[in-house]
Amino acid sequence: MRGVVAAVPTPITDTGAPVEDLYLAHCQWLLANGCDGLNILGSTGEANSFDGKARKTVMRWAAGALDRSRLMVGTGTPSLAETIDLTSFADELGYEIALVLPPYYYKPLSDDGLFAWYARLHDALHGRKIQIYFYNYPQMTGLNIPVSVIERLHKTWPDRFKGIKDSSGKLEYCRELTALLPDLAVFPSSEVALSEAAQFGYAGCISATANQTSSLSAQLWSDRENPDATLVEKISKIRSTVASQPLIPTVKYLVSLQSGHSQWQHVIPPFLELDEAQKSALAEITDHLVTV
Secondary structure (H helix, E strand, C coil): CCEEEEECCCCECCCCCECHHHHHHHHHHHHHCCCCEEEECCCCCCHHHCCHHHHHHHHHHHHHHCCHHHEEEECCCCCHHHHHHHHHHHHHHCCCEEEECCCCCCCCCCHHHHHHHHHHHHHHCCCCCCEEEEEECHHHHCCCCCHHHHHHHHHHCCCCEEEEEECCCCHHHHHHHHHHCCCCEEEECCHHHHHHHHHHCCCEEEECCHHHHHHHHHHHHHCCCCCCHHHHHHHHHHHHHHHCCCHHHHHHHHHHHHHCCHHHHCCCCCCCCCCHHHHHCCHHHHCCCCCC
16 A cells, blocks of 8 residues: 555444444545545544444445455554454455554553564464554554564564554654665655655555545645645645644544535544634635535
8 A cells, every 4th residue: 555545534423323324425535536545443533432343343334335455444452352353353354454553551561562462463363464554653652663663573574564654743753664674664644744755765644634635645645756845835734724623523523514414523522523713713724625
């Protein structure tokens, strides 16, 4: 997988149950409007607020209706057993890539302990072909996956540990990985990083705001050898405006405007829907959204 990958939000009812028709319609819209792939059931998809049953339901929907070669699915939890179960289930459905958070609850966590956790996941997958992408999100997990651990796992099982989504926001981390492991697929979490993708060898980006910038980001990815500074500035402005408000409620609010379905605004606590002042703060970009 390469290019622009949107981290897809999950529409829910007012009681927190995923909604199939809205979900698939938005996924299909993204794939038709610039996205090379989709990351489902990641942080933007509120995956860690769903139980295993709901996650498997959404996984079935996407696998049954979308091109699975253009999907990666979040299967990581602090529980090794649950992570094994979700990742094995994803493999059975035909997913090629699982995005796996590190076991973030018990800290401090040694490098050897982290290696052992991922090694146990690999062993439990037996002959399954599903690839594992690391998911580095220290702002949420409280830990940064050490480059040395990624290197050790990738070099020990290169056909299993194939890539990483880095949401740290520190591009020097991504640059270090591409320099050290040129065959590792490295995806920063910002579309703006596509402007240096050719220089540093990024595989693309995996971004929440790609839900709003998909067509612009596709253009930037296409022209990555000679990025347009004006286009980079435009994408950066959209991202900074979104980031000025709570990220996931904001992305879902903007999708509600794009799609015309207010149900998209529902979020699972502890998230709260945007209030009118927060919505007003987004007016600068809402007038320019690409709608269905």
